[in-house]
Amino acid sequence: MAGYVRFREDLCKGCELCVYVCPPRIIYLDRDYTNRKGYHPVRIDEMEKCTGCAHCARMCPDSVITVERE
Numbered sequence: 001m002a003g004y005v006r007f008r009e010d011l012c013k014g015c016e017l018c019v020y021v022c023p024p025r026i027i028y029l030d031r032d033y034t035n036r037k038g039y040h041p042v043r044i045d046e047m048e049k050c051t052g053c054a055h056c057a058r059m060c061p062d063s064v065i066t067v068e069r070e
């Protein structure tokens with residue numbers, strides 16, 4: 001199964017909880033960008049490796065992440 005993940009990047013506080021629960025480790029903190037809240041948001045590298053497991057969305061305390069499964 002493949003997944004597609006979206007982040008509402010202006011709500012992300014860069015806590016990295018989602019980074020550590022992603023099995024293929026494709027989520028990373030973008031240290032080159034600062035969002036409206038003043039945090040570095042997370043992004044996805046290699047979306048094609050996303051399995052759609054939704055561990056990241058369940059872990060996020062601020063409901064920043066939406067996962068679609070294909």
Ligand code: SF4
Nearest residue numbers: 022050051053054056
């Ligand atoms: S849905 Fe699963 S594989 Fe995809 S980014 Fe989230 S934790 Fe990683």
Ligand code: SF4
Nearest residue numbers: 012013015016018060
């Ligand atoms: S768990 Fe949520 S708030 Fe924390 S870094 Fe991930 S998307 Fe951002």
